[in-house]
Amino acid sequence: MQKNKILHIIKSLGRGGAEMLLPETMKLHNTSKFEFHTIYFLPWKNQMVEALESAGGKVSCFSATNNLKLMQQYSGVIEYCKKNEIDVIHCHLPWAGFLGRLVFAKTKIPVVYSEHNMQERYHIATKTINRFTFNSQSLALGVSEDVTNSIKKNINPKIPLKTLLNGANTDSFRRDPNSGTKTKLKLGIPEDALVIGNVAVFRFQKRLIEWLKVFKEIETKNSNVYGIIVGAGPLEEEIKAELIKLKLEKKVFFPGLKTDVKPYFSAMDIFMMSSSFEGLPIALLEAMSMECAIVSTDAGGIKEVIRNGEDGLTCKVEEWTKLSCLCKVLIEDPEKLSNYKNAARERVLNNFSLRRMVDELEEIYLSVIR
The missing domain is CATH 3.40.50.2000 (Glycogen Phosphorylase B;)
Known part of the structure; x- marks a missing residue:
């Protein structure tokens, strides 16, 4: 059976909440149906790389020292998607989301975006770019009802928007x-x-x-x-x-x-x-x-x-x-x-x-x- 290839795009793989979720979800995914790739950009924030690879993921760093250089990596990401026959891109947090939307515009590979924060908490430049680019993707997910409602209020998107509540691996996280x-x-x-x-x-x-x-x-x-x-x-x-x-x-x-x-x-x-x-x-x-x-x-x-x-x-x-x-x-x-x-x-x-x-x-x- 041919596997569905999913590419996660995230700015860094330090130990933040969004970053930590990636290896934990990978442990539970159906590996007979899905294959997972991850691209990140800050090489000094790599604490989750080993956990991702141990869970069966394929990890690549497209080194970028700032947000502008991150965006300039879009052609390399497009090439990666073509070479690895990526079926879905899943972006996490704004700057990865901006890049993913640019890739979507060029390739039409479906892009799913997870928003982890309230729009009101972002810098005005981030909020503005988010508002103007938000519809250039396939679907958006808010990690809580508060986050989803913030997207509705500040962006009023035309694409599908759902709430997907975060979770914990209750089998792995047991008191010892x-x-x-x-x-x-x-x-x-x-x-x-x-x-x-x-x-x-x-x-x-x-x-x-x-x-x-x-x-x-x-x-x-x-x-x-x-x-x-x-x-x-x-x-x-x-x-x-x-x-x-x-x-x-x-x-x-x-x-x-x-x-x-x-x-x-x-x-x-x-x-x-x-x-x-x-x-x-x-x-x-x-x-x-x-x-x-x-x-x-x-x-x-x-x-x-x-x-x-x-x-x-x-x-x-x-x-x-x-x-x-x-x-x-x-x-x-x-x-x-x-x-x-x-x-x-x-x-x-x-x-x-x-x-x-x-x-x-x-x-x-x-x-x-x-």
């Missing part, structure tokens, strides 16, 4: 208490400590400086509480300066950028997010799958996942200081903490599994080919 204990010991965290954590790219939207301020308030009243923040990014220096300012060097640990975050999730009791805006964060779904109790702002698609008081505890984005009180509720009631850990896992199993997402994606690929 032994791994969690080893992670604590490696970082110097007492085995009986309660751990509050986050996994994030260190960008403005994640508000990790505010996260540290919330943690400081919690830790002042609970000496056996420790923190772990996994990741890296452009605001790393500012965030670590705040860590020193708050005298939390021995209480909050930064293990850096990791391709395998499961040992760190296994060490966390509470996954706390202070984000100002989100699409539908993959790290949140992974944390839930690994039985971390959730305390978060209700930014973007988070409120589509967490039903406050059922699957976790949330507050309004502008009321982020309330996160400390929400954590306190769980810290002081171990039974409630345990219940929210179990509820998080159940919510993902029932509504946000990666298997559901992959099945829907395969139907979408076949529909645009037809």
Whole structure:
């Protein structure tokens, strides 16, 4: 049987939510029907390459140092598509989307575009290009209802637009208490400590400086509480300066950028997010799958996942200081903490599994080919 060849185009393969989804979905796709290729452009952001190749994907880097040079790679991408007989191009995030639409205009190879963010959060130039080029593709996907509604409001596209909720690989992301204990010991965290954590790219939207301020308030009243923040990014220096300012060097640990975050999730009791805006964060779904109790702002698609008081505890984005009180509720009631850990896992199993997402994606690929 001839396989349907799918080409993912994405700006980088660092450890962001959209990037991490690629190898996870590849593990579940029907490899007797589909063959997957990936093109990325920033050679120094390659943390997901090994995972993609291990999952059976074919990865190529078309090196570009900025967005203009990325767009200049379109002729090479067209040549790649012809040489490898690509059936569908799936683009992720705006600049990959812009390039994919240019390829679509030249070749008419079907292009599917996944939008992970709200249009209102983009730079005015990005929003403008997105608006004027959006219809030069076959189909668009929003990762949450908030994202889809933002596209409708700001672009009003003429092409098909669907919501395809992100998912977590619930078979792969399972809590491992032994791994969690080893992670604590490696970082110097007492085995009986309660751990509050986050996994994030260190960008403005994640508000990790505010996260540290919330943690400081919690830790002042609970000496056996420790923190772990996994990741890296452009605001790393500012965030670590705040860590020193708050005298939390021995209480909050930064293990850096990791391709395998499961040992760190296994060490966390509470996954706390202070984000100002989100699409539908993959790290949140992974944390839930690994039985971390959730305390978060209700930014973007988070409120589509967490039903406050059922699957976790949330507050309004502008009321982020309330996160400390929400954590306190769980810290002081171990039974409630345990219940929210179990509820998080159940919510993902029932509504946000990666298997559901992959099945829907395969139907979408076949529909645009037809």
